[in-house]
Amino acid sequence: MDSKLQIISGAFRGKKLKIPATARPTQNRARVAVFNMLTGILTHDDITIWDAFAGAGAFGLECLSRYQNARVLFTDIATESVNCIRDNVGALNVGTRTTVKQTDAMSVITHYASDIDLVFLDPPYADAELGIVFVKRFFAHAKSGAIMVWEQDNAISTLPDLRDVMVLRDKKYGRARFLILQKQ
Numbered sequence: 001m002d003s004k005l006q007i008i009s010g011a012f013r014g015k016k017l018k019i020p021a022t023a024r025p026t027q028n029r030a031r032v033a034v035f036n037m038l039t040g041i042l043t044h045d046d047i048t049i050w051d052a053f054a055g056a057g058a059f060g061l062e063c064l065s066r067y068q069n070a071r072v073l074f075t076d077i078a079t080e081s082v083n084c085i086r087d088n089v090g091a092l093n094v095g096t097r098t099t100v101k102q103t104d105a106m107s108v109i110t111h112y113a114s115d116i117d118l119v120f121l122d123p124p125y126a127d128a129e130l131g132i133v134f135v136k137r138f139f140a141h142a143k144s145g146a147i148m149v150w151e152q153d154n155a156i157s158t159l160p161d162l163r164d165v166m167v168l169r170d171k172k173y174g175r176a177r178f179l180i181l182q183k184q
């Protein structure tokens with residue numbers, strides 16, 4: 001599929017990414033805004049990232065392009081998405097810095113959350129409750145300082161009551177709302 005989705009900065013800037021037909025990828029301009037918001041929040045590049053509900057894997061791949069010492073876990077339940085992510089990882093030759101799992105992100109939170117520095121959460125817009133449950137479970141198991149970028153539908157945006165979690169940024173871009181949260 002010919003795609004307009006691409007890496008926007010770093011070592012792989014301009015590289016086109018494959019997109020699964022069923023995905024709703026975050027557009028390039030919105031990803032630029034998210035990474036601008038992360039400037040100053042991420043203080044080093046030796047980080048472990050989880051691109052949950054990864055789709056094409058654009059957020060995780062962008063991190064691999066920008067942060068030389070980053071490692072990324074991609075999870076998605078859809079076979080087409082997992083195959084697409086593997087193709088994108090292969091095209092960038094970054095397989096040694098990635099793990100791609102075909103699994104339900106909800107089912108592996110307790111396994112991965114304590115090792116993650118930065119998680120991108122972009123669940124289907126049609127299931128707002130899924131995002132809320134993920135956020136609560138993730139932060140219940142996350143280490144202090146863990147950061148989450150949560151994309152949700154602007155029309156039904158919500159934030160659960162969380163202890164020890166600070167909202168660092170809250171911005172709207174078109175249909176999307178991005179929350180950057182950090183565990184204290």
